[in-house]
Amino acid sequence: MNRVGIFVHPNWTSAARLATQLEGALKGEVAEVWQITEFDDATVPQRVPGTDLLICLGGDGTLLRAARSVIPHEVPILGVNMGRLGFLAELAAGDLLDRLPEVLAGGCRIEQRAMLDATVSTWAATYHALNDVVVGRSSVGRPVYVDVAIDGTRLAVHRCDALIVATATGSTAYSLSAGGPILHPESRDIVLTPVSSHLATARPLVLPPEAELHLTVSADMPAMLSVDGQVDRTMTSGDSVAISLSPFVARFVRFSTPEEQYARLAERLDWLRVVSASDNPELFEIDHTRAAK
16 A cells, blocks of 8 residues: 545544544555545545545545545545544544554455436536435425436426435435435445425335436426535526436445444444433333222
């Protein structure tokens, strides 16, 4: 391993402090180390060619931005959680320096995560997403009307707060909070999840990797296109966004095996917590008057 980049959340003192320690630990181990903050990600394309590893210090948002920034280069990303949930991160901040020699020696596996491409008909730009692409309302209290077609077949006109098109990675994000299913992290399927749809029969759909979706804003009210919750653009009536699986993937450094993904999921979502009387005594109170009857 010759060249390592450090991608840091700029507003967290703890991340900046760890970045300094990391840079010191890497000197003498690799030929070159470069460092950049998350908000300077526009300069990443000039730095990333030839990089063997990108270490991200921050939260899930930092990792989402880093995954988009390295495209089209196949650079593995090691996520170090400095935030709250850390669904995407592999290491806690306190474990990074201890596990660093193992990473540099190649004692890990590379997990590939599917991404999405989103192209709006009236714009000359394609956006990449690791989590999701969302077409949603632009003002509070006013639903958005979205005409949905899959592989050229018209599916429905949703009058809703938003429509989420998510990857397996995004299936544990906004889509999950809207009632969408959870996919295995390395699945290449696509999830379509309506948010507060006025169509009573609207349900989330799991679509195959080759599916292509067209979401068209079909009413006079404008809508917002959001990519990974970090890139926002206004859509007007008649604008259509084509969404499909991207030819690019995000590559994450993992020490855990694929079989351990479910344990990680249970931990992050706190599914195994047992409620006891000391946690919530009201749940365990007995109505002695009713019991006596």
